[in-house]
Amino acid sequence: MSKSLSSPSPKLVFLIADGMGDLPVAVLGGRTPMEAAETPAMDKLATLGRVGLCRTVPHGMAPGSDVANMSLLGFDPASHHTGRGPIExxxxxxxxxxxxxxxxxxxxxxxxxxxxxxxxxxxxxxxxxxxxxxxxxxxxxxxxxxxxxxxxxxxxxxxxxxxxxxxxxxxxxxxxxxxxxxxxxxxxxxxxxxxxxxxxxxxxxxxxxxxxxxxxxxxxxxxxxxxxRALSLPSFTESFGLRGAVVSAVDLVKGLGRAAGMAVLDVPGATGLLDTNYEGKVAAALEFLKDGDFVFVHVEAPDECGHGGDAAAKTEAVARFDARIVAPMLGALGESASVLIACDHPTPIAVRTHTTDPVPFLFWKAGIAANGAAAFSEREAAKTGLLIEPGHTLLAQTAAWARG
Ligand SMILES: [Zn+2]
Structure with missing residues (x-):
């Protein structure tokens, strides 16, 4: 790990709405839950930042949350994934x-x-x-x-x-x-x-x-x-030069973090459902960032609503992610951190399970040149033409953007 003495370590916040990506839904008037939900914080960031698609599930692998979140954390599932059980x-x-x-x-x-x-x-x-x-x-x-x-x-x-x-x-x-x-x-x-x-x-x-x-x-x-068989990952800090933590209700994300030597922040009342303790997750992430460089805040609810085939609940889950995770994180950090937002994989209402399609992502840091998205959605992300593939390179790419 090498860091310039003249530049302070750039802080990077990665906010993940599990399963958020979707397809147009008839009962939402042909919109996706991302398009139907009120998401003013993410939409504003999309107009100011860099929006695109990221292939989190390598060709030939199943679109599990374990595979997809391993990609988001910067590790190639094709080399490191041994199974869901070992991560948990x-x-x-x-x-x-x-x-x-x-x-x-x-x-x-x-x-x-x-x-x-x-x-x-x-x-x-x-x-x-x-x-x-x-x-x-x-x-x-x-x-x-x-x-x-x-x-x-x-x-x-x-x-x-x-x-x-x-x-x-x-x-x-x-x-x-x-x-x-x-x-x-x-x-x-x-x-x-x-x-x-x-x-x-x-x-x-x-x-x-x-x-x-x-x-x-x-x-x-x-x-x-x-x-x-047992999972073993390289050290996150040595891989990316960032002292990192994960915040999640679900064991697989905690397991990925622990295997990579990251801090795993426990939040009381983090349920993995719509009623999760959003404020507790934000508080834990902000506390860690006082000394740490990177935090991966994972919210499970949109995925669960996708599996349930409930378009209205999924739209609400996306809106709560925006209002109670994205907005307060941005409000507290201002321009002191870069922000990356994505989902791990789509969980479309129509199929009620995960798909392998590339996921929308959004990256913002103060002063970055925008790339033309009008909002944060699957369609806007596809329109920019930016595709990160393979997906495990997204984190290194955005960390480089964050350093400027
Ligand atoms: Zn997932």
């Missing part, structure tokens, strides 16, 4: 051996845990963390195969570790992300789970236990997916 394990600070395999484990709602069943809800009705933590404890006591570990996370997001399984079928079995198959048949995934006896024993035991009368939650099954 890093967030929890789990000690893993090199030959362990870590699955993400959702508590889900299914019509019936069988090949004929349908995936109803990847989140089990956004199950309460305390409720799901108790269910995970019971599953651990009653259903866990030898050589496996269970770790409860936030809401429906848990981890299942198969110790020493790197050379076994656990490492290669493919179960689809449950948020990609809402209301779809589970037959291929059930067949995959049946091919690994220990996994099948675990998930069928879990379905029996969750069917019990004393479970009042919507969780009636568990769903292991996104597995891989």
């Amino acid at each position: 394990a890093a967030a929890l600070g789990l000690a893993l051996e090199a030959d362990d395999v870590v699955f993400r484990l959702n508590t889900v709602t299914v019509s019936d845990f069988a090949a004929t069943g349908l995936m109803r809800d990847y989140s089990a009705g956004h199950i309460d963390t305390a409720v799901s933590t108790e269910l995970v404890r019971q599953l651990g006591a009653s259903c866990l195969p030898a050589g496996y570990e269970l770790h409860a996370g936030v809401q429906y997001r848990h981890l299942l570790v198969a110790k020493g399984a790197a050379g076994r079928e656990e490492a290669t079995v493919f179960v689809r992300p449950p948020h990609d198959i809402t209301d779809q048949p589970m037959a291929p995934d059930i067949a995959a789970l049946q091919s690994v006896p220990a996994l099948w024993q675990f998930v069928t035991c879990a379905a029996r236990l969750l069917a019990g009368d004393d479970n009042a939650s919507k969780a009636n099954a568990v769903w292991p997916w996104g597995q891989g």
